[in-house]
Amino acid sequence: MxxxxxxxxxxxxxxxxxxxxxxxxxxxxxxxxxxxxxxxxxxxxxxxLPSGAIPSWFLAEAASERIENIHQTFAIESQHLHLTGEIASILFF
Incomplete structure (x- = not known):
């Protein structure tokens, strides 16, 4: 892939x-x-996305919020939103 x-x-x-x-x-x-x-x-x-790539702070937060699909949540919330914000800041400013 x-x-x-x-x-x-x-x-x-x-x-x-x-x-x-x-x-x-x-x-x-x-x-x-x-x-x-x-x-x-x-x-x-x-x-x-290997399991070791997810930081421990995110795993702890996901456990406290009882998130089932940690890989998908990490990819969308941490990676995608962060990178989209970086791109948007370049385009808007």
Missing amino acids: TYLILAIFFLGYLAIALEHTMKINKAASALLIGVVCWAIYVVNLDQL
Whole structure:
């Protein structure tokens, strides 16, 4: 799955680089790359996110809140929201 995500990223990056010749908007290509890569990542969390990658503070918080699917919650709440916030701060400011 890692190679699939990398292949999609590089093809999308190529589409961004060849924007004028392909007549495709850079923003559309970038959004499509992001959505597809995150979707593949979330669907295959068991393979792509090892248990040791989740910090102990998150495991303790998840246990206190009785969260059942810790991998998915970590990927969405800690990774996705954090990275989306970083990207948004770059775009907005």
